[in-house]
Amino acid sequence: MKNSALYKGSLNTIIMKLLEEKGRMYGYEITQKVKAITLGELTITEGALYPALHKLEAEGLLEVEVEKVDNRLRKYYKLTEKGNKETVNRLAELEEFIRNMQSIVNPKLSY
Amino acid sequence: MKNSALYKGSLNTIIMKLLEEKGRMYGYEITQKVKAITLGELTITEGALYPALHKLEAEGLLEVEVEKVDNRLRKYYKLTEKGNKETVNRLAELEEFIRNMQSIVNPKLSY
DNA sequence: CAAATATACCTAAGTTTCTTATACATAAAA
């Protein structure tokens, strides 16, 4: 049962959208949230997630707050102001992609 | 104006879906068709298209017929039997991806 | 008529984004 289609390029948008909603989240929490929302169909691997978070932080779209909970480390991420603006763009792009794909895949529905 | 979101992994499915509909198409025709359907928003680059066609052919999902039209070469591609079956799977996967993305991006709509 | 654009194919180098595998560490459950 292959990883059921996480199309490349969508991960960043997923992260940013969840952070926009929730305010702040830590990495592991994001993986669990995605799994829950998609009823187990979509699994974010750690090898994809952590580099993505670090890159978004490096780009100034996320900022991090480190906390210790239950003697274990957590890195909470939240959107910066720049990140908030960029989230709007990326969501618009994703929605455009979805519209385009539906025009191709289901041409009868797109008038 | 960046290339407006061709999420990686979707190109093969686009090609296969168009061939399923049209019966057979040649490369250049595919690029024009996609541009037309998406009102210019989605452009398939040749550097992506031709390697993708060759790979699908190598995998036995497409077969090719070469023709000369107006003194110019055309390579018409069509789905093999195996390609037809696989198209069903890929479309299902793409639709699942779209459902999952909508669950994430627009949680209020997904009951 | 010359130059640009459209049609039609192709590949190579580099980048991005993932998967897979591994590593470290603590807490809880079997």
Add this chain to the structure above:
DNA sequence: TTTTATGTATAAGAAACTTAGGTATATTTG
């Protein structure tokens, strides 16, 4: 006590693109 869950991280490799070329003919435009 061993496995599973929680929590982070990186390195090597694969896959799928972009960018930038190359070749050639037909048509349109200035």
